[in-house]
Amino acid sequence: MVYPKKMVPGILLLITAFALTSLFAANPEITTEKELEGKRVAFLITEGFHDAETMFPLGFLQNAGANITVIGIEPGTYTAYNSDVTAVVERSVNDVTPAEFDALVIPGGRSPANLREHPAVVDFVREFIQTNKPVASICHGPQVVIATGIVQGRTLTAVGGIQNEITEAGAVYVDKEVMIDGNLITSRTPPDIPAFSMAIKELMRN
Template sequence: MARALILTGDAAEELDSMYPVFRLREGGHEAVVTAPTTRAVKLVVHDFEPGWDAYTEKPGHVLPVDLAFAEVDPEDYDALIIPGGRAPEYIRTDPDVARIVTHFFDRGLPVGTICHGPQVPAALGLLRGRTTAAFPPLKRDMELAGATFVDEPDVVDGPMVSCRGWPDLPPWSRAFMQVLEKSTTHP
């Protein structure tokens, strides 16, 4: 059984956040949710509606939080997932988020990013030389961070698995679970 850390905050996209939690648990793994504080985070629902140039946002469910960022010892976890939505915009500036995310990248542990999730490692300089998917309007941001942007549903770059957003969650989840299970299988 692996222990995976879900790094999130208010205004994270509901499906990006909850789908991985449920998929990890379904696979027999532990999903631990972390956010700026231990207060349950307020998720949002992003959708694409005719007549809109951008996605729409509506209030979603709340997601219970297990630990505040400051309480996380990354040594206790085998993998990291960063959901999309608006949370990555502001959590990427948190020094504890930098400490946590850098730990996983430095050790080559599985990292899953969904939609706007790559904004966090991009802001920390961790995508330089990597290949990533992200919400397509972030293409230029990913390239400026030194990454190669790929517009695909399940981009695997070593231990990092990324996708464009919640419509990609089934193929992203299959790819992430394969990377996770391979990394936690001991001879």
């Protein structure tokens, strides 16, 4: 894979790393061996992704043995909205199928609002949900999930700012750090990243 590149001002990198390291340290159960060896995970992003919601679950799953592919609208280098972190999108959704992956992760930030405007992206996510393989989204990530039009009756969480979008799509909104409804995993904000990452790993193991 092409690894995401980090170009973060030193102080921001230190603050972000310290905050997330503290979160994972407070949840020692998320330390892992290579339990996902051979599993394939797609991360779906574009310009304006959230740095921590992308990089930390990606690193956690990679550390667990998963093979990561970053996919998006078009291949290229994209920048987070909240820092100078960049990530390389390796493949377009037009050139991949859900059959190639065991799980899909959709980080938040401003990226999801862009992704959901592209029919090929929405079709890919819809097909992925229909395979019953894990589809995990955090913060604004569920915007892409609800754009598929097949979440009626499902229970989701997300950043509070899109609660109305979720209920208008026919889903039930709950305010909790991680919600697992069948193959859908959702979380709210960066403090939920440890629980979010662990939920992805556990659902992939089962």
